[in-house]
Amino acid sequence: MAKREYSFYPGCSSQKKASAYNQWVSTVSICKELDIQLNEISDWNCCSASIGYAGGGELPRLVLSARNLALSEKEHPGQDLVATCAACWLATREANERLNHDAEMKTDANEALKEAGLEFKGEKKVRHLVEVLIEDVGYEEIKQHVKKPLADIKIAGYVGCQTNRPFGIAGESFENPVYLDKLVEVLGGTPVENYDKKVSCCGGALMFSEPEKSQALVKDILEAAYDGGADMIVTPCPVCQMNTEVYQEHINKKYGTKFNIPSVYYSTLMSVAFGQSAKEAALDGQIISAKKLEAIASK
Amino acid sequence: MSQAVEKYRNTFLREVEANVEEGQWVKMCMQCGVCSGSCPLGPHWEHPPQEIFMMIRANKREEVLTSSSMWFCTSCYNCIARCPRELPITHIMHGLAHYAQRQGLAPKELPTAKFAKRFWDNLLKKGRVNELQLGLQLYFMNGLAEGIKTSLKMQKVGLGMLKTKRMDPMEALGGHGCKDIKGLKAALNKAKQIEETKAAKALERLQSKS
Numbered sequence A: 001m002a003k004r005e006y007s008f009y010p011g012c013s014s015q016k017k018a019s020a021y022n023q024w025v026s027t028v029s030i031c032k033e034l035d036i037q038l039n040e041i042s043d044w045n046c047c048s049a050s051i052g053y054a055g056g057g058e059l060p061r062l063v064l065s066a067r068n069l070a071l072s073e074k075e076h077p078g079q080d081l082v083a084t085c086a087a088c089w090l091a092t093r094e095a096n097e098r099l100n101h102d103a104e105m106k107t108d109a110n111e112a113l114k115e116a117g118l119e120f121k122g123e124k125k126v127r128h129l130v131e132v133l134i135e136d137v138g139y140e141e142i143k144q145h146v147k148k149p150l151a152d153i154k155i156a157g158y159v160g161c162q163t164n165r166p167f168g169i170a171g172e173s174f175e176n177p178v179y180l181d182k183l184v185e186v187l188g189g190t191p192v193e194n195y196d197k198k199v200s201c202c203g204g205a206l207m208f209s210e211p212e213k214s215q216a217l218v219k220d221i222l223e224a225a226y227d228g229g230a231d232m233i234v235t236p237c238p239v240c241q242m243n244t245e246v247y248q249e250h251i252n253k254k255y256g257t258k259f260n261i262p263s264v265y266y267s268t269l270m271s272v273a274f275g276q277s278a279k280e281a282a283l284d285g286q287i288i289s290a291k292k293l294e295a296i297a298s299k
Numbered sequence B: 001m002s003q004a005v006e007k008y009r010n011t012f013l014r015e016v017e018a019n020v021e022e023g024q025w026v027k028m029c030m031q032c033g034v035c036s037g038s039c040p041l042g043p044h045w046e047h048p049p050q051e052i053f054m055m056i057r058a059n060k061r062e063e064v065l066t067s068s069s070m071w072f073c074t075s076c077y078n079c080i081a082r083c084p085r086e087l088p089i090t091h092i093m094h095g096l097a098h099y100a101q102r103q104g105l106a107p108k109e110l111p112t113a114k115f116a117k118r119f120w121d122n123l124l125k126k127g128r129v130n131e132l133q134l135g136l137q138l139y140f141m142n143g144l145a146e147g148i149k150t151s152l153k154m155q156k157v158g159l160g161m162l163k164t165k166r167m168d169p170m171e172a173l174g175g176h177g178c179k180d181i182k183g184l185k186a187a188l189n190k191a192k193q194i195e196e197t198k199a200a201k202a203l204e205r206l207q208s209k210s
């Protein structure tokens, strides 16, 4: 039996051949190393992220997450529900807390869920995988697994919005969370100090609908990373990762910049530092390849 | 003038309190402006959140509901983290956008309004979001010519995603989904029904008072 077991909600972007599939691959790798077992909720549905509101009212949107929670309660009793996607985590945790604080809303949600033969009890804790890593595993234990320190790599810890607000990682501040920096240090790398765009917004889902305005935000995030001397950006969020990585060419064209900076998941960093292969670390999932990590992985 | 306006008679604040997610918080705003200063796309808002709250109290129904403002919310939660009165501003913005859409007052040509609606429809189909179908629809939502232009502009991104196995062309034809889509749809319909019945009741209560 694995040392630690959790009920797992992967979310739409982590599915096979979806935009954050590389996050999923590297997550699986580090969990194997740390003896963490993620039990996937069998028939999970989309959480509607933060953009479903045009079509879905408040209760239908809460019911989406309540269904996932109800499935998790049924299939994995006693296990915390864990998500890797910022939006999935936020939506699920919010639904859990709001329904638990509002008896009438909970009754309504359950009346709706009855149609699917399910019941939301509200007995779970909803957690981000980062919380599991920091609180349950801990920096000390993570350090013990480092076989190839990320020496001489300077990394800008881009936390973004939804992993940070409104809930955030326990014990961290909204304006200057430091967990990514600490993690980078534990892995043997050098965090960019005073990275002032650390918690700035990348435009989120509005990158699709308002690309130019969102790319202007991303430009500032990239610029600050460059100014801090970063070799790469690390982030916990699939939307942040995608937005900071794939539009650099568009941004260069528009602003005459020369950005070409890799943006990786913390799980990819960890996997490489743990001595796992480039494939396990999902380095082949980078559109802008992380050469310095590839070099370490092939050592 | 629409029926709803008639019914509420100069009480847009009460209409918001009864129908909009977390609307009962609007009256708690003390107009400090911190939220407006925290919005990432702030300069693009016709009326930033603080102003929207003031306009609701000033009974500017049409101006608020037809505004493009709320649709520029990126859900960054900056405002919530900073508001001294702890208003759930993000939720109120989502709620206002939803209500405006339901009333048919949301600006029709606004990209985010279209995108948000398509996102919901896409997720309703199979219970999970199909990124490729959503993306394709998105590029073509402004018509064929515009769509081809956008697709070409995005081609490189698409190829990169494909090469790195982060996109699946087969998804355009069907793709993954929830097994119990029937149950999910039934639950969502029921939820919608409950919500609408409650809104109607709230409306009745307000009318009997005024």
Ligand code: SF4
Pocket (backbone or CB within 6 Å): B028, B029, B030, B031, B032, B033, B034, B035, B036, B049, B050, B053, B082, B083, B084, B085, B086, B087, B089
């Ligand atoms: S920060 Fe809060 S109190 Fe201040 S204007 Fe915004 S909503 Fe009102």
Ligand code: SF4
Pocket (backbone or CB within 6 Å): B035, B038, B039, B040, B041, B049, B072, B073, B074, B075, B076, B077, B078, B079, B080, B089, B090, B093
């Ligand atoms: S959550 Fe929305 S309203 Fe609040 S600061 Fe961010 S963009 Fe502005």
